[in-house]
Amino acid sequence: MNASAPMPTEIGTSVRELYTDGITARKGAFRADFADTVREDIEKAYAEARTRPGGAVGRGPNRYYVEIHPEQLRGFRELVDHPWVRSVCEAVLGPDYTFVELGFDIPFAGAVNQPWHRDFPSPGETRHEHRLTSLAFNLTAVDTAEDMGPFEIAPGTQWQHGGDWHHEMFPPREEFPDYEARAVRKYPRRGDISARSALTVHRGTTNHSPRPRPVLVLGADAPGAGNDGRHDMAVTRSYWEALPDHLRRHLSCRVVNVLEPIVQQHTIEGLVMGDA
Incomplete structure (x- = not known):
């Protein structure tokens, strides 16, 4: 992990990019082998999710989203405790930010262009x-x-604003050329991490290769944002008690005796993208 504390100027740049472009990134934040363990954990969680109803939600043909619990990701503590991640959260969301979502997207071979969308209505x-x-x-x-x-x-x-969009998330198709004209493609490598507003209109594109492109998703909220109601993250009591205090205060989740698999709640995306 490139765990050096970011300079205030770097965080200032990240905040400015989030408020202008809607996305920012830190290259090489983690080791490449850290990303390899993330891929292994994603593959294991995906295989399990596909064995039960509601385990994975379709986000278009050959494209799936799965939410997981922190204990399913060996590098969870390293991820949420990374200085750049913490600093960006605090600068944008305030000192009482909380992590509310952990999951992953996988577009497999044959995944097609998604419709342009944001991940939830604008608050x-x-x-x-x-x-x-x-x-x-x-x-x-x-x-x-x-x-x-x-x-x-x-x-x-x-x-x-998006108030007149389908589900306030999907702009009309006649506006797609406007998004295509301003679109920027991202080519991250293992170890890179980005932060974005999920309101910034985006899409996954066609996967022409035989290889999947798994991406881990970590969601964070400012106090009162309310996105925790869309998710059901949980940890076991022993895992919770082993976490340091400074991480526990930023984790919005249930503490349970036994973990139960998450039933995915992102049904609107699946319906509109054609593969619920």
Whole structure:
């Protein structure tokens, strides 16, 4: 892990990029072999999720999303305790930010262009106060190549109102050329991590390769943002008690005696993207 504390100027740049482009990143934040263990844990969790109803939700043909518990990811503590991750969260969301979501996306061979979308409706604080109340961190588990269906994002669209969009998340198709004209493709490599507003309009693109492109997703909220209601993260009591205090205060989850698999709640995305 490149755990050096980020300079204030670096965090200032990251905040500025989040408020202008809607996305920022730190290259080489982790070792490549850290990303390899993430890929192994994703593959194991995906295989388990596909054995039960509601284990994985379709986000388009040959593309799935799965939420997991922290204990299913060996590097969870290293991820949430990374100085850049913590510093960006505090700078954007305030000192009382919480992690509310852990999951992953996998576009397999044959995954097609998703419709342009954001991940949930824009909250009032963003629409009216020009303030971001949540962040999505993405850590690639593979080196992204052009033929693997790179993530595509339309910078600056986190501020679009979206009140008249389908489910307030999907802009009308006649507007797609506008997003394509401003779209930027991302090619992260193992060890890179990005932070974005999930309101910034984006899509996964067609995977022409035989290889999947798994990406870990870590969601963080400012106090009162309310995205914890969309997720069901839990930890066992022994895991919770072993966490240091400074991590426990930033983790929004249930503490249980026995973990139960998460039933995915992201049904709207699956229906609209054509593969619920």
